[in-house]
Amino acid sequence: MSKQPPANNILATAKFGRVMDALQERCSWVLAREMLSSKNIKPGLGWADLVARGEKGDSEGALISSLFRTFFWDYVVAGKRHIQLYDLPDDVWLQISKELSTASVQHSVFMTSYPLPLSQPALTTAPVDQTLCEIRTLPNDEYQLVFCSSRSFEESLTLERKTSPAVMAAVDQAIPGYSRLIAYKQQWVQAFDVISFRPKLGRVEVALDMNNRGMNFDEEAFSLKLLAATKAVLPSIAPIYTGQIPMDLFAAINEIYKSRSSSELKIIDTNFRTPSGALNRGKMPSAEDDIRDEDFHRNGVAGIKKEIRVGGLVVAWEFHYPPGSAKTKLWTRISLAAGQNPNLYSMEVFDAAKDGDISQACTKIVKFL
Amino acid sequence: MRKEELLRQIYAVWREGDEFSLSVAIIELIQKFPSVRHMPMTRFQQLARENSLTKDPYLSQRVVQYLCGADSPVLNIGAELIEEDDEVYQLKADELRLAVNHKLHPLTGEIDETLADRIFVYFYPSEFIKDILAKDAEK
Amino acid sequence: MSERQTLGEFHAAMASVPGGARFIERISASSFEQFISLLHEDINDIVREMEANPDHHQNSDEDGLTYFVEALLKQRSYRASKGARSGGSIDLTVTGRLEGFSWIAEAKIFTSIAAVREGFLQLHTRYRCADIEKAKVGMLVYIKREHPRRLMDEWRGELKKMDLIDLSFLPCPTRPQTAFLTIHSPTHSDIATETRHVSVSLYHKPLDKSGRRAKKYKGR
Numbered sequence: 001m002s003k004q005p006p007a008n009n010i011l012a013t014a015k016f017g018r019v020m021d022a023l024q025e026r027c028s029w030v031l032a033r034e035m036l037s038s039k040n041i042k043p044g045l046g047w048a049d050l051v052a053r054g055e056k057g058d059s060e061g062a063l064i065s066s067l068f069r070t071f072f073w074d075y076v077v078a079g080k081r082h083i084q085l086y087d088l089p090d091d092v093w094l095q096i097s098k099e100l101s102t103a104s105v106q107h108s109v110f111m112t113s114y115p116l117p118l119s120q121p122a123l124t125t126a127p128v129d130q131t132l133c134e135i136r137t138l139p140n141d142e143y144q145l146v147f148c149s150s151r152s153f154e155e156s157l158t159l160e161r162k163t164s165p166a167v168m169a170a171v172d173q174a175i176p177g178y179s180r181l182i183a184y185k186q187q188w189v190q191a192f193d194v195i196s197f198r199p200k201l202g203r204v205e206v207a208l209d210m211n212n213r214g215m216n217f218d219e220e221a222f223s224l225k226l227l228a229a230t231k232a233v234l235p236s237i238a239p240i241y242t243g244q245i246p247m248d249l250f251a252a253i254n255e256i257y258k259s260r261s262s263s264e265l266k267i268i269d270t271n272f273r274t275p276s277g278a279l280n281r282g283k284m285p286s287a288e289d290d291i292r293d294e295d296f297h298r299n300g301v302a303g304i305k306k307e308i309r310v311g312g313l314v315v316a317w318e319f320h321y322p323p324g325s326a327k328t329k330l331w332t333r334i335s336l337a338a339g340q341n342p343n344l345y346s347m348e349v350f351d352a353a354k355d356g357d358i359s360q361a362c363t364k365i366v367k368f369l
Numbered sequence: 370m371r372k373e374e375l376l377r378q379i380y381a382v383w384r385e386g387d388e389f390s391l392s393v394a395i396i397e398l399i400q401k402f403p404s405v406r407h408m409p410m411t412r413f414q415q416l417a418r419e420n421s422l423t424k425d426p427y428l429s430q431r432v433v434q435y436l437c438g439a440d441s442p443v444l445n446i447g448a449e450l451i452e453e454d455d456e457v458y459q460l461k462a463d464e465l466r467l468a469v470n471h472k473l474h475p476l477t478g479e480i481d482e483t484l485a486d487r488i489f490v491y492f493y494p495s496e497f498i499k500d501i502l503a504k505d506a507e508k
Numbered sequence: 509m510s511e512r513q514t515l516g517e518f519h520a521a522m523a524s525v526p527g528g529a530r531f532i533e534r535i536s537a538s539s540f541e542q543f544i545s546l547l548h549e550d551i552n553d554i555v556r557e558m559e560a561n562p563d564h565h566q567n568s569d570e571d572g573l574t575y576f577v578e579a580l581l582k583q584r585s586y587r588a589s590k591g592a593r594s595g596g597s598i599d600l601t602v603t604g605r606l607e608g609f610s611w612i613a614e615a616k617i618f619t620s621i622a623a624v625r626e627g628f629l630q631l632h633t634r635y636r637c638a639d640i641e642k643a644k645v646g647m648l649v650y651i652k653r654e655h656p657r658r659l660m661d662e663w664r665g666e667l668k669k670m671d672l673i674d675l676s677f678l679p680c681p682t683r684p685q686t687a688f689l690t691i692h693s694p695t696h697s698d699i700a701t702e703t704r705h706v707s708v709s710l711y712h713k714p715l716d717k718s719g720r721r722a723k724k725y726k727g728r
Contacts, residue, residue, distance in 0.1 A: 024478070028476050028477075028478075029474070029475065029476055029477055029478025029479075030475065030476055032478060033478075043463075045467065045471050045473055046471075046473050046474075046477075046478040046479055046480065047478040047479060048479070048480075050478075283457075285449055285457040285458070285459050286459045295404050382579055382582045382583060383583075409512060409513055410513045410518065410521075411513065426524075427521065427524050427525050430521050430522050430524065430525045430528055431525045431526075431528075431583065433522075434522065434525060434527065434528055434531050434583065434584065434585055435582065435583050435585065437531075437535050437585055438534075438535070438582065438584070438585025438586060438587070438605065439585060439586055439587035439603055439604055439605045440582040440585075440586065440587045440588070442605055446532070446535060448515060462535070462536040462538070463536060463538055465515075465532060465536055466532060466533055466536040466537075466538075468515065469515065469519060469532045469533065470533065484515075485514060485515040485516035485519065486514050486515075486516055487514070488514060488515035489512045489513065489514060489515070490513055490514075490515055490518040
């Protein structure tokens with residue numbers, strides 16, 4: 001359960017349209033609809049319609065505006081994440097907690113609009129290194145540090161004669177004989193990377209933001225950068241990542257596959273190898289169906305006496321208490337899965353609406369280790 | 370309701386028309402493959418050909434409209450959005466309605482003029498027909 | 509056609525069958541208002557089909573005509589039953605796949621104002637909708653005589669004389685020339701109930717030479 005944003009937070013006073021523009025960049029409409037349905041509010045006709053309703057001065061508008069400002073606050077640390085897990089020894093936590101009590105956020109360009117992202121022009125000159133923007137206190141003695149950074153990616157556009165005759169005519173003049181032009185544009189997004197300390201669960205979560213479309217980066221390098229940025233604030237974290245490697249999650253893959261399908265856990269995608277060497281993929285289009293119950297898959301697995309080596313799976317989780325949902329992807333490359341001692345040091349969590357969903361997803365995975 | 374009663378009910382609507390014959394063929398297909406979950410329209414057109422039914426190109430459409438209805442709810446309609454990356458998203462009933470009437474993309478929440486080209490319709494048996502055929506199997 | 513049919517292709521093909529253009533809307537209707545709006549459009553289609561072929565219905569009695577409507581509604585994804593009980597023997601009860609959406613109607617051949625009046629009174633004093641909070645009902649008035657509009661105007665006039673509580677008239681947005689709406693509060697519920705009065709013109713007396721000579725048209 002996340003706290004409400006502080007009353008003087010930019011989020012509380014910003015124009016609703018701006019909040020929703022920022023949310024739309026990072027969040028799927030599916031989650032937004034689920035949020036509305038959970039409060040018995042009609043989803044209407046998409047983001048534009050929702051913004052118009054939220055900007056109205058009536059009671060529904062006020063409700064929508066308040067709901068989504070809180071949702072945005074929760075979503076800053078959730079959504080789609082690349083996660084590494086580290087053990088958190090009690091003695092290390094003792095030192096970190098002391099440092100946390102005196103840690104503070106320094107001013108940076110991000111703070112001029114946090115938690116809303118900076119505009120595109122501002123992002124072109126904003127820091128690319130992770131910069132501390134918030135220290136969140138959570139229930140159960142947990143803490144989160146939120147780091148912002150500017151990341152860029154190339155967005156491409158393909159132009160052809162049929163759809164862009166004027167442009168292609170100009171291309172023909174300049175460089176005759178080409179039938180297609182691919183143009184690239186640099187786009188900038190603001191990443192909200194999170195490091196979470198969960199002492200009662202004995203772990204640290206390093207969660208990189210993967211919410212913006214087009215985000216593509218070296219997760220390994222950025223995870224280390226995030227830990228290094230955290231060390232600048234909390235020096236006692238050093239032993240966490242210098243003295244250990246992230247939790248190896250590989251064993252959880254086969255343990256989850258062997259478990260019973262239930263309302264809480266559905267495997268919706270998997271890659272596996274049979275004893276005869278065939279590489280297979282099994283995927284269900286709906287998160288309500290478990291691939292293990294599908295006739296073709298089940299009969300095939302039974303036919304080889306269940307001797308499959310699972311190299312990856314995507315699980316749709318439905319948490320009963322506290323209620324929530326998320327999906328986890330633990331996926332190895334076939335070349336690694338087939339090796340003698342395969343390992344997997346990270347996973348993806350996605351479709352998580354709030355921190356509690358991320359935390360529960362991680363806890364579920366760890367239980368299978 | 371038992372299978373014979375259902376067939377009588379369907380006959381009462383279509384009488385000797387090919388619609389009745391195709392409805393029976395669909396029910397028997399479901400009976401033969403009880404775990405079938407994905408039947409595109411082309412499967413019904415193939416059934417019509419296999420049963421030497423009329424060359425009316427819209428026979429399957431009339432039958433599907435009836436079998437998805439309240440009188441003899443044998444079929445449910447499903448729809449999948451398949452984007453360029455081959456990711457499949459199954460639309461819920463109201464998402465399908467919004468996609469048809471407003472071109473609202475269920476994932477982006479934006480109006481998408483070409484959305485209908487990436488949504489694919491299929492049909493699957495209802496709990497109603499599964500119960501009826503299960504009773505029939507007990508006989 | 510490829511194995512997979514896109515929604516666009518499916519919708520275009522469905523539009524080629526009666527009622528098919530509204531198929532997806534109909535089976536995914538999630539509110540009573542949607543259900544009613546679609547049902548009215550479908551009934552309009554059925555009425556148009558009957559009016560386009562009045563010669564097919566000359567020998568049908570009230571039951572026969574209503575059975576025809578019932579069958580066409582079933583083909584359009586509804587459950588429709590003629591003579592289903594709802595406090596009495598209602599002429600037509602129509603429901604969708606979702607629970608709780610139902611519409612009842614009384615059907616009468618316009619033999620006289622008194623006959624139509626009796627049908628209206630049966631509808632509003634004998635029968636009950638499944639949910640009186642969603643009270644929208646219908647009158648189907650089959651007219652095998654000339655000048656159907658004049659007859660419907662007479663019927664309007666008769667309604668005004670009937671001491672109905674809080675009676676008001678509204679135009680029918682989809683068939684303004686041949687249908688109208690009334691709203692009144694029946695004494696059994698005191699809840700404003702909308703009745704859609706739809707005329708179905710089935711007068712058929714061809715005036716060409718063979719029509720004038722044909723025995724079956726004599727006396728019409």
